[in-house]
Amino acid sequence: VKTVERVRRLDEGNLPALARGCAILGAGGGGDTKVGLLWAMNAVRDHGPVPVVDLDELDDEDLVMPCGGIGAPTVGIEKIERGDEILRIRPVVEELWGKPVVALFAAEIGGTNGMAPAAWGAVAGLPILDADGMGRAFPEVPQVTMAVAGISPNPAVMTDERGNVVVFRGIDGGWMERMERALAVEFGGQASSSEYQCTVAQAKTGTVRSSVSLAVGIGRVLTEAERDPVGALAQALDAEILIAGKVVDVERRTTAGFVRGQVTIDGLGGDAGRTMRLEIQNENLVALEGDRVHAMVPDIITVIDTESGLAIQTERVRYGQRVSVLAFPCDPIWRTPAGLELAGPRAFGYDLDYVPVETLHGA
Amino acid sequence: VKTVERVRRLDEGNLPALARGCAILGAGGGGDTKVGLLWAMNAVRDHGPVPVVDLDELDDEDLVMPCGGIGAPTVGIEKIERGDEILRIRPVVEELWGKPVVALFAAEIGGTNGMAPAAWGAVAGLPILDADGMGRAFPEVPQVTMAVAGISPNPAVMTDERGNVVVFRGIDGGWMERMERALAVEFGGQASSSEYQCTVAQAKTGTVRSSVSLAVGIGRVLTEAERDPVGALAQALDAEILIAGKVVDVERRTTAGFVRGQVTIDGLGGDAGRTMRLEIQNENLVALEGDRVHAMVPDIITVIDTESGLAIQTERVRYGQRVSVLAFPCDPIWRTPAGLELAGPRAFGYDLDYVPVETLHGA
Numbered sequence: 001v002k003t004v005e006r007v008r009r010l011d012e013g014n015l016p017a018l019a020r021g022c023a024i025l026g027a028g029g030g031g032d033t034k035v036g037l038l039w040a041m042n043a044v045r046d047h048g049p050v051p052v053v054d055l056d057e058l059d060d061e062d063l064v065m066p067c068g069g070i071g072a073p074t075v076g077i078e079k080i081e082r083g084d085e086i087l088r089i090r091p092v093v094e095e096l097w098g099k100p101v102v103a104l105f106a107a108e109i110g111g112t113n114g115m116a117p118a119a120w121g122a123v124a125g126l127p128i129l130d131a132d133g134m135g136r137a138f139p140e141v142p143q144v145t146m147a148v149a150g151i152s153p154n155p156a157v158m159t160d161e162r163g164n165v166v167v168f169r170g171i172d173g174g175w176m177e178r179m180e181r182a183l184a185v186e187f188g189g190q191a192s193s194s195e196y197q198c199t200v201a202q203a204k205t206g207t208v209r210s211s212v213s214l215a216v217g218i219g220r221v222l223t224e225a226e227r228d229p230v231g232a233l234a235q236a237l238d239a240e241i242l243i244a245g246k247v248v249d250v251e252r253r254t255t256a257g258f259v260r261g262q263v264t265i266d267g268l269g270g271d272a273g274r275t276m277r278l279e280i281q282n283e284n285l286v287a288l289e290g291d292r293v294h295a296m297v298p299d300i301i302t303v304i305d306t307e308s309g310l311a312i313q314t315e316r317v318r319y320g321q322r323v324s325v326l327a328f329p330c331d332p333i334w335r336t337p338a339g340l341e342l343a344g345p346r347a348f349g350y351d352l353d354y355v356p357v358e359t360l361h362g363a
Numbered sequence: 364v365k366t367v368e369r370v371r372r373l374d375e376g377n378l379p380a381l382a383r384g385c386a387i388l389g390a391g392g393g394g395d396t397k398v399g400l401l402w403a404m405n406a407v408r409d410h411g412p413v414p415v416v417d418l419d420e421l422d423d424e425d426l427v428m429p430c431g432g433i434g435a436p437t438v439g440i441e442k443i444e445r446g447d448e449i450l451r452i453r454p455v456v457e458e459l460w461g462k463p464v465v466a467l468f469a470a471e472i473g474g475t476n477g478m479a480p481a482a483w484g485a486v487a488g489l490p491i492l493d494a495d496g497m498g499r500a501f502p503e504v505p506q507v508t509m510a511v512a513g514i515s516p517n518p519a520v521m522t523d524e525r526g527n528v529v530v531f532r533g534i535d536g537g538w539m540e541r542m543e544r545a546l547a548v549e550f551g552g553q554a555s556s557s558e559y560q561c562t563v564a565q566a567k568t569g570t571v572r573s574s575v576s577l578a579v580g581i582g583r584v585l586t587e588a589e590r591d592p593v594g595a596l597a598q599a600l601d602a603e604i605l606i607a608g609k610v611v612d613v614e615r616r617t618t619a620g621f622v623r624g625q626v627t628i629d630g631l632g633g634d635a636g637r638t639m640r641l642e643i644q645n646e647n648l649v650a651l652e653g654d655r656v657h658a659m660v661p662d663i664i665t666v667i668d669t670e671s672g673l674a675i676q677t678e679r680v681r682y683g684q685r686v687s688v689l690a691f692p693c694d695p696i697w698r699t700p701a702g703l704e705l706a707g708p709r710a711f712g713y714d715l716d717y718v719p720v721e722t723l724h725g726a
Contacts, residue, residue: 164538167530175527182549186541 007130007213010118011049015040017219022114023311024218024233024326025211027300029283030111030137031069032313040115043083043122050118051127052212053103060201062102065093066133067120068113070141070158070180071190085192086120088159092167093197096155105129105203107144107195109211110137110283111313116192128212133196135208135331136300139258139282141180142173143343145333146196149206158183158193173342189254208331222309229309230324239328240361242287242294243267243276244306247321252314258282263303263317265325276325278303280314285348287325295327296350298334298343299357302326327357370493370576373481374412378403380582385477386674387581387596387689388574390663392646393474393500394432395676403478406446406485413481414490415575416466423564425465428456429496430483431476433504433521433543434553448555449483451522455530456560459518468492468566470507470558472574473500473646474676479555491575496559498571498694499663502621502645504543505536506706508696509559512569521546521556536705552617571694585672592672593687602691603724605650605657606630606639607669610684615677621645626666626680628688639688641666643677648711650688658690659713661697661706662720665689690720 010018019037022030044050058064067089086104094100104117104124109132117128133144142153153176156168166183170176176195184191198206218236225232234241245267252261260281267274276294279286284301287294295301303312306322317323333339335356345352373381382400385393407413421427430452449467457463467480467487472495480491496507505516516539519531529546533539539558547554561569581599588595597604608630615624623644630637639657642649647664650657658664666675669685680686696702698719708715 162538163534164542165532166542169528171526175525178549179527179529179546182545183542186545 004210004213004217006210007052007216009049009051010040010128011044012041014216015044015115015118017216017223018118018212019115019219020222020310021215021218022109022111023313024302024304025114025135025215025300026110026137026311026313027283027302028280028311028314029139030108030113032316033112033115036112036115036119039083040119040122043119047122047125050121052130053127054130055200055204055209058102058200060199062200063097063099063197064103064105064129064200064203065090065101065194065197066105066107066144066146067192067194068107068116069190070193071184083119083123085159085161086124088163088165089157089192089194090124092157092165093155093194096167097197101126103127103129105207106132108132108134108137109208109215110134113137114215129203129207130212131203131207131209132211133207135211136298137283138343141177141195144196145208145331146198146202146206147173147342148333148336148338149202151196151198151202151206153195156180156193156195158191160187160191208333225309230304230306230326233304233309234326237326237328239326240295240357242301242325242327242361243271243274244269244324245271245274245276245322247317247319247323250317250319252280259314265323268322278325279350281348282314284314286345286350286352287327293352293355294361295357296345296352296354296360297348298330298339300328300330327361329357367573367576367580369573370415370579372412372414373403373491374407375404377579378407378478378481380579380586381481381575382478382582383585383673384578384581385472385474386676387665387667388477388498388578388663389473389500389674389676390646390665391643391675391677392502393471393476395679396475396478399475399478399482402446403482403485406482410485410488413484415493416490417493418563418567418572421465421563423562425563426460426462426560427466427468427492427563427566428453428464428557428560429468429470429507429509430555430557431470431479432553433556434547446482446486448522448524449487451526451528452520452555452557453487455520455528456518456557459530460560464489466490466492468570469495471495471497471500472571472578473497476500477578492566492570493575494566494570494572495574496570498574499661500646501706504540504558507559508571508694509561509565509569510536510705511696511699511701512565514559514561514565514569516558519543519556519558521554523550523554571696588672593667593669593689596667596672597689600689600691602689603658603720605664605688605690605724606634606637607632607687608634608637608639608685610680610682610686613680613682615643622677628686631685641688642713644711645677647677649708649713649715650690656715656718657724658720659708659715659717659723660711661693661702663691663693690724692720
């Protein structure tokens, strides 16, 4: 989507496009957008459209609040938010900061977490930012651009659908992740939370900007592609098509609040004879063909249905699906040393030096 | 200890007696008092003695704060508090309540948790109450007399030795227990916390009073018993000696932040030929001889070293020890319907109607 058309509000007309775009940007993670779309559509029907504002329209001292769900996406399909989580989180954040929240934004634009601010913005009567904290999805709490920019995760506020509310002040992002994950597991595998609240001034350099507009734009490319949605997407995103084929093996387990595993894809048509393996940890992290790495985190690797062009989240991938694997560059902030330390291949336990997808795949 | 001499301060002179008394009142739980004693002695040496005040000496509107450790006692032996936990918990409690804490008290007088307020009182320069929230030890957060009296567990404040701080607002005591336990496990099996803060007026009917003085008194009985400490204790406490014998089997595992298992004791001397089994879940909960129940929770069942009279915590019981099992009545608040619902045998999964130890054992 080389030229992004600025989105000014989210409503029943463009939420489906947002959902499709969030799924593509999710790199397989961030939760199922079907659930998030139903939730956001309901909220907008009940409470009206949600304004989308740019950071430049707000005062530098204003408080903006990231939000989203934490937990394993496999659980999120069945254990959904009650919808009023924002009404418990927001007042606690406002009390702790001593000022009002002027806008919500997605901690991650990827997956259903990209839809959460729309749903919560409608319920709370708050606009949302045309920005997010990842430009994609990542599995862990501190893997956000706010952390790369040096913004504190404290205070974090978490709630469950029952009404329990917990405020965390962690010594660092790693402990925030451990504490919140442990509690999300205790809550049944899924909870809602806000971390890394910040001022508009901080958000200007500490978020990925225009990502809501980008997601809607990606969704529209899919709607408008009359045939070959994969090709249309690849062109719009400057993405590489790593393979087109069929899922022949899925190894997936849900442990400690994460989905982990591998997906194997055998090529079809022009890719016949090739086999690609994706390593997953909530998101698709590394794409390998034998020993050759085609793409790696933090670049975005998304599995899409070859016929419809719709993204398939890691928890939905199954044997026999005809898929294409797309890979495209992450936001430049992730390619900085601080970004790679938080979310590069070594942060996920892979003994790989990061190489950008456009270099790797072209090699 | 039929007449309790009122203790006015805790210092190096009487802390050892307090530790021995807390161990007896702990019913096997509440953590190892050797660790607690070392900690409290150090704190008192560094910061001076700790005044012990009665609730009647304070204003009804004043705020008093229970505190203690949460986690498996087996872990508490090796993973000890850093000592400055109170300096992180207290300011958060005071900010949330909007008034100063005037005194600390033990959530449970049993075990090392009965020593924590002495250590923290010294560090924080605060007096401690001659009262506690159990009159013994219990495994779970909401098993306190404050809960029986209808006092809210919120806000609970927890910290670990690293400096993480968490504030919980739970929908009920059961969820408070689940949330805090999950986090204590994530912290490595042990954490420090405060729940059920209340006013002096509330504490007057919602705590077990004079329990610090009682614990010191019990400790002194042991010091002064020239021979037969078991008999001296039994007389002082109006306790039943259920069996005197030898530990022949210990089945104990540490899971999900709890110590669970069984201890089997074969009688010696006059008790030869008898076998008693204790069911444990951090504390000794039920004493059985075949099918016959001799004592059950919430009454206090304590295993003591027959020669020294010192209590042996559940995590220290081992094969071959010569022990006597003492059982004596709990505080009357636990024998009310609300008390038994929280901490009676059915609360621990035993299909038993509560019968007081003095009735059972005399039967």
